[in-house]
Amino acid sequence: MSATSLVVDFAQGGNSDAFAREGWRGGEPRHRWSIGERNLLALPPMARSRQFALMLDCDPAQPPSVTQQLALELNGVSLGVLQPRRGVPQQVVVPGDIVSDAQDNLLVCLNANLAASAGGEQSRALALAWRRLELSPDDATLFDPPETLPEPENIAALTVQTIVSLYQSLGQNCELGLFQRRCGAEPLGLLRFSSIFPDRLVQALRNRFAGVDAAAEFSLVASRPGGELMGRQARYGLSYHTFKNENEVEIEVLKARELQRLGYLARLFNEQLENDEKIFVRRGDFESVGEFRALHHLLRAFNPQARLLLVQSAPERAGQVERLGSNLYRGYLSSFADPARVPSTLSVEDWLKVCATLYLDQKERGRIELAG
């Protein structure tokens, strides 16, 4: 009998023994190492589907300064080459016609750029710390090449505040938040004026930002003596603007207020995701399409219809938006703002074009409710 979807848990006590064949160490409390240049997993027969999503959650053994590569083959067909990063899952699209519903599906993982083991043998070197693998039917429509959305004919005729309020930042920095402010919109958002690294964002989304208001993990740090106090939340590596200077507030009062604010905004953030109220936006530090898809996969755990816009810098495509898949979009700016000279270096026109283009697309699809 074939499985409809599969989760392989590589932690000790998980189910990976049933699938691991060549090139695996024993399980550790939270992960299991693959070793050497070639590892094999025998995945069970899968019920037929037009396509599958293969989600990989594994960390490279090498430090971030070394790019490790992972080439994947399923049943002898290449699925592509990935560059795993610590804490950032990846998703690969698997065509349905290469997946067997009668026999085991052999997943071969070919590792490159491994460090030699202590004994000098590359074949025994640690490759990846695997936590989880998921193979499931993917109902998202994929566009290859991506479909470029038509640009709005007359942006001036649109209500700019309404348009830009539809978007909610997923952190990295405050560029979107400042663009919204420039447009006269002040939507509430946990990550609107925050920076958070990709791996920590993944962790935070998995935990639904639980504990973001823990007092013991929060601090206020002045950017310079007497300067603006930045909020620092250690659990998720969150750093954000308080817009309060060191000398103008009582630290303990501000701290209490900020903790309350973080807890409240986390509640709002989760609601907005669950209720599909916003289009979530992340700048292009999720480096590959595989990482985009995995981030989208995480958002879809809150709501299957969750929408994600990734914004990248590409002068020749400035202002354009393309659809990478169902509810997954990529927009382009001529350049990102210079962090030291925001907001004067904001690409306001590009941001506006991107937001308006996607807004009209969503309106046409009947996906604008609140902002309509």
Add this chain to the structure above:
Amino acid sequence: MAGQAKILTELTDLFREIFVDDEIVLSEETTAADLPGWDSMKHIEIIIAIEQKYSVRFSSRQVEGLRSVGDLVAAIDQKLS
């Protein structure tokens, strides 16, 4: 209606406390544009204080729709009734 007038009075006290300004006078028409310092940060403080004072909870969708003091009064009144 009497309930709404009472809520408006209570909100005035609450705003005075949050903005540390005893001169604040609110009407149902008051919006963020009328009150210096009523930005998104302050808006969060206001919503949190209202939720605590009245033991109510607004959804994210409701919060986005609260644009004036009149909206706040109506929303609180609706929650309490």
